[in-house]
Amino acid sequence: MKILMVCLGNICRSPLAEGIMKAKAPENFVIDSAGTISMHEGNHPDKRAIKTASNHGIDISKQRSRPITQSDFETFDKIYCMDVDVLADVISKAKNEEQRQKVSLFLEILGDHENAEVPDPYWGDLNEFEEVYQLLDRGCDAILNKI
Numbered sequence: 570m571k572i573l574m575v576c577l578g579n580i581c582r583s584p585l586a587e588g589i590m591k592a593k594a595p596e597n598f599v600i601d602s603a604g605t606i607s608m609h610e611g612n613h614p615d616k617r618a619i620k621t622a623s624n625h626g627i628d629i630s631k632q633r634s635r636p637i638t639q640s641d642f643e644t645f646d647k648i649y650c651m652d653v654d655v656l657a658d659v660i661s662k663a664k665n666e667e668q669r670q671k672v673s674l675f676l677e678i679l680g681d682h683e684n685a686e687v688p689d690p691y692w693g694d695l696n697e698f699e700e701v702y703q704l705l706d707r708g709c710d711a712i713l714n715k716i
């Protein structure tokens with residue numbers, strides 16, 4: 570199973586989702602993350618995301634931001650988007666129905682409409698990163714249960 574986590578900048582939410590999923594998933598799973606913008610390309614995750622992951626024993630410090638590419642739609646089986654704007658953007662890049670079928674909202678699986686989006690913690694503080702971590706942790710458990 571190959572899973573891609575996608576957010577806007579690929580420096581806060583999706584790097585955390587990648588790190589959490591890597592820590593939980595079977596070893597033969599491939600987990601990666603990307604952003605819909607290339608503004609932070611090549612950068613390591615936001616220091617607050619690194620710190621939050623580290624508080625939970627997960628090292629995401631070596632990840633590098635990259636934008637989603639056309640080949641991601643062929644490589645990955647599942648593409649999980651952190652919010653509805655990202656979802657719309659990613660779906661618009663899919664070339665056909667098979668590729669579109671791979672794309673969904675990360676939190677859809679929790680069936681909890683209010684929490685369907687992973688809030689962007691970029692303008693927040695460490696508490697918001699921790700809240701995002703908890704949501705991502707629940708979402709990853711639910712996704713793995715279903716798979």
Ligand code: 4NP
Pocket residue numbers: 576577578579580581582583608689690691
């Ligand atoms: P992310 O957070 O999409 O979770 O990585 C953001 C990162 C950067 C920006 C916004 C959100 N930005 O505006 O640069």
